[in-house]
Amino acid sequence: MSRRPAWFGILLGLTLALTLTFLTVPVVAIFADTGPRQLLNSLGDASATDALRLSLQTSLTAIIIIVAVGTPAAYALATRRFRGRDLVVTLIELPLVLPPAVAGIGLLAAVGPNGIFGPALQDAGIRFALQTSSVVLALVFVAAPFYLRQAQSAFEALDPDWLSASRTLGAGPAQTFLRVAIPAAAPGLVAGLALAWGRALGEFGATLMFAGSFRGVTQTAPLAIYDRFATDFDGALALSAVLVAVSAALLLTVKLVTGARWEAVGVAR
Amino acid sequence: MLRVEARARLGACDLDVALEVPAGTCLALAGPSGAGKSSVLRIVAGVVRPDAGHVTCDGDAWLDTATGVDLPPERRSCGYVFQDYALFPHLNAWQNVAYALRHLDRGERRRRAVALLERFGIAPLAEARPRTLSGGERQRVAVARALAREPRVLLLDEPLSALDTRSRARAGRELKSTLAAIGVPTLLVTHDFTEAALFGDRVGILDEGSVIQQGTPADLAARPTSAFVADFTGAVVLTGTARAAADGLTHVALDGGGTIVSTDTAEGPVAATIYPWEIAVGAAGQREQGSAQNHLAAQVVSLTVLGNRVRLGLAAGQPLTAEITSTAAQALGLAPGTAVTATFKAAATRLVGR
Numbered sequence: 001m002s003r004r005p006a007w008f009g010i011l012l013g014l015t016l017a018l019t020l021t022f023l024t025v026p027v028v029a030i031f032a033d034t035g036p037r038q039l040l041n042s043l044g045d046a047s048a049t050d051a052l053r054l055s056l057q058t059s060l061t062a063i064i065i066i067v068a069v070g071t072p073a074a075y076a077l078a079t080r081r082f083r084g085r086d087l088v089v090t091l092i093e094l095p096l097v098l099p100p101a102v103a104g105i106g107l108l109a110a111v112g113p114n115g116i117f118g119p120a121l122q123d124a125g126i127r128f129a130l131q132t133s134s135v136v137l138a139l140v141f142v143a144a145p146f147y148l149r150q151a152q153s154a155f156e157a158l159d160p161d162w163l164s165a166s167r168t169l170g171a172g173p174a175q176t177f178l179r180v181a182i183p184a185a186a187p188g189l190v191a192g193l194a195l196a197w198g199r200a201l202g203e204f205g206a207t208l209m210f211a212g213s214f215r216g217v218t219q220t221a222p223l224a225i226y227d228r229f230a231t232d233f234d235g236a237l238a239l240s241a242v243l244v245a246v247s248a249a250l251l252l253t254v255k256l257v258t259g260a261r262w263e264a265v266g267v268a269r
Numbered sequence: 270m271l272r273v274e275a276r277a278r279l280g281a282c283d284l285d286v287a288l289e290v291p292a293g294t295c296l297a298l299a300g301p302s303g304a305g306k307s308s309v310l311r312i313v314a315g316v317v318r319p320d321a322g323h324v325t326c327d328g329d330a331w332l333d334t335a336t337g338v339d340l341p342p343e344r345r346s347c348g349y350v351f352q353d354y355a356l357f358p359h360l361n362a363w364q365n366v367a368y369a370l371r372h373l374d375r376g377e378r379r380r381r382a383v384a385l386l387e388r389f390g391i392a393p394l395a396e397a398r399p400r401t402l403s404g405g406e407r408q409r410v411a412v413a414r415a416l417a418r419e420p421r422v423l424l425l426d427e428p429l430s431a432l433d434t435r436s437r438a439r440a441g442r443e444l445k446s447t448l449a450a451i452g453v454p455t456l457l458v459t460h461d462f463t464e465a466a467l468f469g470d471r472v473g474i475l476d477e478g479s480v481i482q483q484g485t486p487a488d489l490a491a492r493p494t495s496a497f498v499a500d501f502t503g504a505v506v507l508t509g510t511a512r513a514a515a516d517g518l519t520h521v522a523l524d525g526g527g528t529i530v531s532t533d534t535a536e537g538p539v540a541a542t543i544y545p546w547e548i549a550v551g552a553a554g555q556r557e558q559g560s561a562q563n564h565l566a567a568q569v570v571s572l573t574v575l576g577n578r579v580r581l582g583l584a585a586g587q588p589l590t591a592e593i594t595s596t597a598a599q600a601l602g603l604a605p606g607t608a609v610t611a612t613f614k615a616a617a618t619r620l621v622g623r
């Protein structure tokens with residue numbers, strides 16, 4: 001008979017409890033500190049609703065752009081072999097590890113009024129600074145890699161024989177992409193979409209640097225929280241509570257959808 | 270008639286094949302994994318392009334690297350049954366079949382798909398997703414889907430290997446009668462000679478990218494031209510050195526010791542091949558006064574019961590396999606370690622040069 005090392009079990013339990021407490025207390029505190037009345041009052045405030053509306057509008061626009069361009073791009077990365085592919089993948093992943101402030105500076109240097117392409121864009125009548133479109137641009141920049149990465153691995157996980165089968169059954173390459181690759185990879189694509197959306201909703205640094213914080217034009221919910229923080233802590237809390245709820249809903253979607261994916265594909269091969 | 274000629278660099282070996290499959294017949298390519306079997310099917314289907322070669326079907330060029338013809342897969346006419354069937358996981362059984370019928374209108378598509386499933390006896394499963402189907406059911410959906418467009422060529426990649434032994438026999442019978450009914454050239458690849466012999470009117474043995482022998486299954490089993498083919502068809506292979514003897518027979522000094530005789534003529538290094546069921550086993554030292562001339566002292570290494578037969582692994586200088594009845598094995602009291610004499614006829618001993 002060997003005695004089980006009880007102390008190790010206790011250690012595991014303690015570290016888990018510590019992790020859980022540390023990670024959930026701030027989130028719980030937001031709701032504990034915010035009374036329901038305060039929540040409603042703050043949300044009645046025009047600047048709060050403006051910020052939430054702007055956040056949803058810009059993040060949704062950014063997600064549509066990311067999905068429309070990113071899906072075929074990720075498919076190309078997953079199914080085509082070409083020289084420099086690894087370099088392309090690394091470059092696309094770079095914004096993932098870039099500090100958001102650096103991303104903002106980079107965008108300014110590229111398409112800001114004094115940036116490399118700024119004058120040319122201005123001549124064409126396009127201005128990217130301190131405008132709602134600048135917010136969308138910043139969100140696309142920081143959130144796109146999340147979707148691309150997930151979409152690429154979703155396409156890579158497809159059985160290549162599915163794509164070959166589609167071709168021998170009379171479908172061209174574009175039809176195969178639309179009717180086999182996308183539906184079969186759908187759970188992975190939705191998961192990537194939710195992750196990218198979550199990242200876009202919480203974006204702060206790049207937006208602040210590149211688009212500024214003007215109410216109703218570029219002040220998204222995270223910027224509004226920062227704006228209120230000094231003067232109206234309760235208002236900042238209430239807005240935070242709303243953002244937590246939206247983000248949690250997104251995370252839950254990811255869990256449900258990815259869970260369904262394993263069930264759907266797990267035994268199929 | 271399907272004609273294929275292709276040369277291509279594959280990872281480990283160079284593929285170099287020239288094949289002809291007349292309409293209504295099946296050519297089965299058999300060989301170990303990595304021999305380039307699946308690549309041949311991919312080249313015919315147009316999924317992979319060879320470095321050089323051509324594919325023609327009834328005189329229509331699908332591929333000709335010399336003239337630059339290279340039709341994409343969707344413009345060739347191949348029914349392709351993939352190794353793991355490659356059914357689309359997001360579509361149910363009838364939708365998988367109907368995918369091949371997108372040139373028809375919706376109602377007609379479904380009617381035709383269900384009719385095909387009916388022909389293969391799985392119409393009740395039309396609404397089922399592939400993951401809920403058994404291996405045999407998936408195979409039938411895959412065959413129905415491959416035939417839906419009435420292809421001019423049928424390609425089958427290991428059609429039975431994903432099935433368990435119980436459903437394999439039945440699926441094999443059904444597939445064979447399907448092949449007989451459709452009347453198009455069929456190209457089948459498998460790693461299993463018995464499977465190749467079941468389906469193939471002709472069988473080609475593929476090794477390291479080339480067809481090393483082609484013929485009817487009976488031909489290959491009876492007259493293998495190399496030790497590899499003999500081994501692949503299930504025969505025992507013993508290596509040795511042959512010399513003609515005064516009695517008109519060929520004497521072979523085996524590499525592990527011992528001498529056997531054969532009615533074949535050969536000289537120099539040879540592989541002697543015998544089928545396991547041609548080898549009789551008796552108690553050690555006991556030479557039957559029968560007509561068989563070859564006697565090898567051996568030791569039993571393993572016994573595998575196959576229904577009413579026992580497959581014996583023997584060590585006789587070189588490994589040897591014999592198949593005897595269970596009754597005989599019991600009567601001889603065989604167990605691992607038992608010393609025995611393996612006996613077989615000179616006329617059952619084929620010699621091929623090495």
